[in-house]
Amino acid sequence: MKKRSLLGKAPAAPYLVWSVLFIIAPLLFVAYYAFTDKDGNFTTANFGSLATAEYAEIFLRSACFAFLATVICLVIAYPVAYYISKTQPRTQKILMVLVMLPMWMNFLIRTYSWMAILEDTGLLNTALSYIGLGPYHMINTSGAVILGMVYNFLPYMILPIYTSLSKLDPRLVEASADLGCNSARTLFHVILPLSRSGVISGITMVFVPSISTFYISQKLGGGKFDLIGDTIERQFQTAYNYNLGSAISFVLMILIILSMTVMNRFGEEEGGMVA
Amino acid sequence: MKKIIFSGLLLLILLAMLLSFSSCGEAKEKVVLNVYNWGEYISDGSEGSLDVNRAFEKYYLETYGVEMTVNYTTYASNEDLYAKLKSGATGYDIIIPSDYMIQRMIEDEDGNLLEELDFSNIPNYRYIAEHCKGLGYDPEEKYTVPYTYGMVGVIYNSTMVDEEDASTWELLFNEKYKGQILQFNNSRDAFGTAMYMLGIDVNTTDMTKWNAALQKLVEQKPLVQSYVMDEIYNKMEGGEAAISAYYAGDYLSMAENNPDLRFFYPVNENGEYVTNIFVDAMCIPKGSSNKLAAERYINFMLSKEAAIANAEYIYYASPNSLVYEDADYQEYMGEEGMALLYPDDMDFALVYDTYAYENLDSKMLQEVNNLWEKLKVESSTLGSGVYIACGVLVVALIAFFIVSYVKKIRRRRYYW
Numbered sequence: 001m002k003k004r005s006l007l008g009k010a011p012a013a014p015y016l017v018w019s020v021l022f023i024i025a026p027l028l029f030v031a032y033y034a035f036t037d038k039d040g041n042f043t044t045a046n047f048g049s050l051a052t053a054e055y056a057e058i059f060l061r062s063a064c065f066a067f068l069a070t071v072i073c074l075v076i077a078y079p080v081a082y083y084i085s086k087t088q089p090r091t092q093k094i095l096m097v098l099v100m101l102p103m104w105m106n107f108l109i110r111t112y113s114w115m116a117i118l119e120d121t122g123l124l125n126t127a128l129s130y131i132g133l134g135p136y137h138m139i140n141t142s143g144a145v146i147l148g149m150v151y152n153f154l155p156y157m158i159l160p161i162y163t164s165l166s167k168l169d170p171r172l173v174e175a176s177a178d179l180g181c182n183s184a185r186t187l188f189h190v191i192l193p194l195s196r197s198g199v200i201s202g203i204t205m206v207f208v209p210s211i212s213t214f215y216i217s218q219k220l221g222g223g224k225f226d227l228i229g230d231t232i233e234r235q236f237q238t239a240y241n242y243n244l245g246s247a248i249s250f251v252l253m254i255l256i257i258l259s260m261t262v263m264n265r266f267g268e269e270e271g272g273m274v275a
Numbered sequence: 276m277k278k279i280i281f282s283g284l285l286l287l288i289l290l291a292m293l294l295s296f297s298s299c300g301e302a303k304e305k306v307v308l309n310v311y312n313w314g315e316y317i318s319d320g321s322e323g324s325l326d327v328n329r330a331f332e333k334y335y336l337e338t339y340g341v342e343m344t345v346n347y348t349t350y351a352s353n354e355d356l357y358a359k360l361k362s363g364a365t366g367y368d369i370i371i372p373s374d375y376m377i378q379r380m381i382e383d384e385d386g387n388l389l390e391e392l393d394f395s396n397i398p399n400y401r402y403i404a405e406h407c408k409g410l411g412y413d414p415e416e417k418y419t420v421p422y423t424y425g426m427v428g429v430i431y432n433s434t435m436v437d438e439e440d441a442s443t444w445e446l447l448f449n450e451k452y453k454g455q456i457l458q459f460n461n462s463r464d465a466f467g468t469a470m471y472m473l474g475i476d477v478n479t480t481d482m483t484k485w486n487a488a489l490q491k492l493v494e495q496k497p498l499v500q501s502y503v504m505d506e507i508y509n510k511m512e513g514g515e516a517a518i519s520a521y522y523a524g525d526y527l528s529m530a531e532n533n534p535d536l537r538f539f540y541p542v543n544e545n546g547e548y549v550t551n552i553f554v555d556a557m558c559i560p561k562g563s564s565n566k567l568a569a570e571r572y573i574n575f576m577l578s579k580e581a582a583i584a585n586a587e588y589i590y591y592a593s594p595n596s597l598v599y600e601d602a603d604y605q606e607y608m609g610e611e612g613m614a615l616l617y618p619d620d621m622d623f624a625l626v627y628d629t630y631a632y633e634n635l636d637s638k639m640l641q642e643v644n645n646l647w648e649k650l651k652v653e654s655s656t657l658g659s660g661v662y663i664a665c666g667v668l669v670v671a672l673i674a675f676f677i678v679s680y681v682k683k684i685r686r687r688r689y690y691w
Contacts, residue, residue, distance in 0.1 A: 038637075054649070054652040054653065055652065057652070058652055060662075061661070064661050064662055064665040065661065067665055067668070067669075068661065068664055068665060068668070071668055115506070115509075116509070119510075119513070119515045120515060121513055121514050121515050122515075139501075140500060140501050142660065142661045146661075218460075219506070221501075222499075222500060222501025222502065222503075223460050223501055223502030223503065223651075224496070224499065224501060224502065226651050226652055230651075231648075231651075231652065234648075234651070236358070237352075237354060237355060237358065238352065238354040238355075238461060238462070238644075239462075239644040239647075239648070240354065240357065240358055240361070240640075241641070241644065
């Protein structure tokens with residue numbers, strides 16, 4: 001019996017080694033650098049230097065941008081996912097491929113292209129000028145950055161919601177109609193609660209990369225307002241201050257863990273109510 | 276059937292990979308040289324130019340009877356290169372950093388990162404112009420061989436900028452051109468623009484002066500369209516931005532795509548050039564596994580054909596007399612190009628000694644980085660719309676949860 005369970009665990013070994021090497025060890029490195037100075041002595045000064053109004057604003061700004069991007073993604077993705085899940089199986093496959101299609105291209109190239117689209121002399125403004133509109137100033141604004149986030153991370157919202165909706169038993173919807181619910185009530189009291197797990201993993205998968213992104217804000221925001229990812233990147237790439245960079249990453253990780261815990265708490269509670 | 280074809284294909288690919296590996300083992304002698312250079316900084320065979328690395332491999336095989344493979348990779352900034360070397364990446368045989376970074380590598384706190392060169396293997400060093408030898412970063416000519424040099428100037432779009440504004444650094448700080456100015460997205464160059472304008476020594480250790488420069492950059496921030504590096508090409512060529520400071524050589528390639536672009540070297544009130552000169556030089560980092568081959572590579576890069584191919588590809592000034600004295604090269608660059616890259620009325624030594632970047636010690640670097648940090652995190656022209664939208668949404672969410680919670684409790688009372 002014991003032998004068998006060991007054998008059963010064996011296939012997990014590669015992943016275990018992988019996660020120790022590439023997840024646990026780097027985390028320990030981050031913690032080590034965050035709590036040491038340049039000479040490797042223990043210090044909390046890195047965190048002390050973060051306690052300024054400027055850094056607080058960067059954290060707040062990043063959280064706001066990520067939050068807005070997540071909400072917009074959710075609002076766009078839910079109807080799309082619902083629509084896809086209601087189509088013929090064959091059409092579903094095609095539509096899913098279409099959702100994934102942009103992800104076949106490199107993330108950096110996609111963002112760089114948005115720069116060419118949104119510029120004052122860019123594609124969009126040129127096109128608008130033909131019909132006598134504009135020019136509208138779009139690049140280097142917070143709207144452009146949020147657009148970049150929504151565009152890049154939207155598939156991560158659509159996919160899990162679609163998965164949970166397509167697993168939803170249509171008989172439950174019929175039952176709710178038989179019991180006299182109108183379609184709005186069916187949506188809010190049956191469909192939405194049953195797809196909550198998809199929504200929550202979608203929110204996680206959009207919020208986390210949004211709050212830590214660095215490339216989008218540099219290209220679409222003109223490097224004029226930093227998000228937290230930009231600040232971290234600069235510490236490692238140009239400022240060569242691993243200690244401060246690690247300290248910021250450390251704080252960011254804690255923030256993300258906190259918000260995820262809160263999210264999951266909501267998920268469990270409400271989920272319990274539905275069941 | 277499909278499956279069979281597919282697996283057959285997979286097998287074939289595997290076999291091909293195996294074969295290619297085994298053929299590697301058959302060659303009797305083979306040298307690999309790892310060259311680490313800036314992006315777009317070597318003639319690579321595109322658009323009919325000479326592929327310098329392949330030419331070197333051929334030359335090496337013919338001259339020394341040894342098969343040579345040049346493994347060529349690129350970096351985006353001096354700081355990237357430094358971070359890479361310091362993080363313990365070894366195995367690079369040739370690197371081409373800029374002057375101040377070379378100085379930093381030589382004076383590094385963990386010991387010199389560079390190998391001393393054996394100049395008997397680099398006879399072509401004699402072609403290097405005297406004024407490019409023994410500069411501050413390597414006064415004894417022990418570690419480096421200059422590859423290119425150049426100066427920072429200001430590029431502007433003549434359809435958007437008045438001619439009379441264009442002669443000094445003031446142009447980058449001119450309120451008239453709000454939203455049309457591009458600024459460097461790296462600390463040294465960005466601070467440089469402010470310090471040259473204010474007449475501050477760019478290598479000063481006086482923090483009050485650095486702070487004065489920061490003040491200037493903070494004032495400039497609302498005027499700046501974006502902080503960029505390579506995007507300058509697109510934005511200037513496309514007419515998206517009107518003004519940016521950049522390297523003279525790069526202006527020449529931009530002007531090919533947008534004839535409205537103009538260029539000047541900023542001057543002070545006496546009409547003297549006030550701008551940065553940089554020299555990028557070839558070095559061999561410690562840990563090179565084949566120093567002799569690396570020195571032969573450096574020597575090859577100084578040979579006439581390779582040096583001219585590179586100079587014509589990169590558009591930067593060449594320190595190699597075989598290049599700048601060559602009539603074909605002069606014709607290729609044109610009169611404007613030659614005048615820009617090799618200005619007659621400039622005293623190279625004087626401008627270099629006064630305005631070139633020197634390495635700042637690690638404490639100063641830290642201070643400068645802190646200032647740059649301050650500029651970048653400084654709350655800018657960003658509208659408060661994002662915060663308001665966020666606040667409204669958060670309030671709405673909280674209200675929603677409270678309402679649904681109250682409903683839930685009521686419903687429970689009703690059912691039980």
